[in-house]
Amino acid sequence: MISLTDVHVVHRARTGGLFSRDRVHALTGADLTVAAGETVGVVGESGCGKSTLAKVLVGLQRPTSGTLSFRGQDVWAMPESRRRPLLGASVGMVFQDPSTALNRRLPIRQILRDPLTVHGRPGRDARVAELLDLVGLPASSADLLPGQLSGGQRQRVAIARALALEPALLIADEPTSALDVSVRAQILNLLLDLKERFGLAMVFVSHDIQTVRRMSDRVVTMYLGRIVEETPALAVPHRARHPYTRALFSATPGLLSPINPIPLGGAVPSATRPPSGCPFRTRCWKADARCASSMPGPTGTGGHLFRCHHPVPEGATDVELINQAMESS
Numbered sequence: 001m002i003s004l005t006d007v008h009v010v011h012r013a014r015t016g017g018l019f020s021r022d023r024v025h026a027l028t029g030a031d032l033t034v035a036a037g038e039t040v041g042v043v044g045e046s047g048c049g050k051s052t053l054a055k056v057l058v059g060l061q062r063p064t065s066g067t068l069s070f071r072g073q074d075v076w077a078m079p080e081s082r083r084r085p086l087l088g089a090s091v092g093m094v095f096q097d098p099s100t101a102l103n104r105r106l107p108i109r110q111i112l113r114d115p116l117t118v119h120g121r122p123g124r125d126a127r128v129a130e131l132l133d134l135v136g137l138p139a140s141s142a143d144l145l146p147g148q149l150s151g152g153q154r155q156r157v158a159i160a161r162a163l164a165l166e167p168a169l170l171i172a173d174e175p176t177s178a179l180d181v182s183v184r185a186q187i188l189n190l191l192l193d194l195k196e197r198f199g200l201a202m203v204f205v206s207h208d209i210q211t212v213r214r215m216s217d218r219v220v221t222m223y224l225g226r227i228v229e230e231t232p233a234l235a236v237p238h239r240a241r242h243p244y245t246r247a248l249f250s251a252t253p254g255l256l257s258p259i260n261p262i263p264l265g266g267a268v269p270s271a272t273r274p275p276s277g278c279p280f281r282t283r284c285w286k287a288d289a290r291c292a293s294s295m296p297g298p299t300g301t302g303g304h305l306f307r308c309h310h311p312v313p314e315g316a317t318d319v320e321l322i323n324q325a326m327e328s329s
C-alpha cells in the first residue's frame with residue numbers, strides 16, 4: 001500500500017559556529033513496504049531515525065531524495081493540490097505526547113471536526129459522536145477542552161482525530177511513552193482493537209521492544225539512519241541475523257538474555273559524520289575491512305531481510321554472541 005524506495009533525509013543543522021551548518025543524515029537509503037492491514041514495528045536507539053521515517057510516511061517530511069509511493073503513485077511527484085488530500089485522508093498519525101499534539105484552546109468537538117471540515121466531509125456532528133464512541137469516550141467529552149481530560153483520554157482523542165477520515169494506514173510514533181504506565185495497556189489494546197475492526201495498516205514506532213513485538217507482524221530495526229533488518233515479529237529475537245538487532249534485543253530485560261546484554265564497543269557515531277560502509281561497524285564485534293568499504297545490500301528470504309556482511313549464524317545463541325563479542329574486545 002505504501003512504500004519507500006531509497007529514501008534519504010538530510011537536514012542542514014547548526015552544530016558548530018554561527019555560520020557553519022552540518023549535514024545531519026537522519027535517514028539513509030530507506031526501503032520499506034507496508035501492506036494493507038499489516039503492522040510494522042520500528043525499533044532502534046534514540047536518534048536512529050524512527051520519527052523521521054514516520055514523518056516521511058505521513059508526508060510531514062519531504063525526502064531529500066528517493067520515492068514515497070502510495071498505492072503505486074509517487075506522492076511527491078504530485079501537485080500539492082492532490083498530495084495533501086490523498087495523504088491527509090489516507091494516512092493518520094498519532095504522536096507521542098497528546099498534550100502538545102492537541103490545540104489546548106479548542107474543545108474536543110472542534111478538534112475532531114477540523115479534519116472533516118478541511119476534507120469537506122458531511123455529517124460532522126454525527127461523525128464526532130461516532131469517533132468518541134469508537135475510542136471509548138463519552139459523548140459529553142465533546143464539550144471539554146484537552147486540559148480537562150487525563151493523559152490517556154487525550155491520547156484517545158488524538159487517536160479519534162487520526163481516524164476521522166477513515167485512513168488505511170495509521171502511524172503511531174511512541175503513542176504510549178508520555179502516558180502513565182497504568183493507562184499504556186489500555187491505549188495499546190484500543191489500537192489493536194481498531195486495527196482489527198477496520199483492517200488498518202499500522203506503523204508502530206517505539207523504544208519499548210516488548211510492546212513492538214506484541215503489536216507488530218514485522219519488526220524493522222534501525223541504526224544511525226539506516227534500516228538494518230526486517231524480521232517477522234515471531235522470529236525476533238532469536239532468529240534475528242543482524243548483530244545490532246541481536247545486541248538491541250539482548251539489552252531488553254526478561255526478553256532474551258540469560259546473563260548480560262551483548263557488549264558493544266563505543267557509542268553511536270554522530271549523524272553528521274556517519275562511518276563509511278556499514279554504520280554499525282565501529283561497534284560491531286564482527287566488523288572487518290569489508291564492512292568499512294561498503295554497505296551490504298539486503299539479503300534473506302520470506303520477509304526476513306538483513307544488511308550485514310557477517311550475519312549472525314542461524315541458531316546462534318545469545319551466550320555464544322556474548323562470548324564472541326567479549327573475545328574480540
Ligand SMILES: Nc1ncnc2c1ncn2[C@@H]1O[C@H](COP(=O)(O)OP(=O)(O)OP(=O)(O)O)[C@@H](O)[C@H]1O
Pocket residue numbers: 011012013024025026044045046047048049050051052053271
Ligand atoms: N529538524 C531537524 N534538524 C536537524 N536534525 C534533525 C532534525 N530532525 C531530526 N534530526 C536529527 O536526525 C536524526 C534522527 O532523528 P529522529 O528524531 O528521527 O530519531 P529517533 O530515532 O526518532 O529519536 P528518538 O527516539 O529520540 O525520538 C537525529 O540525529 C536527530 O538529531
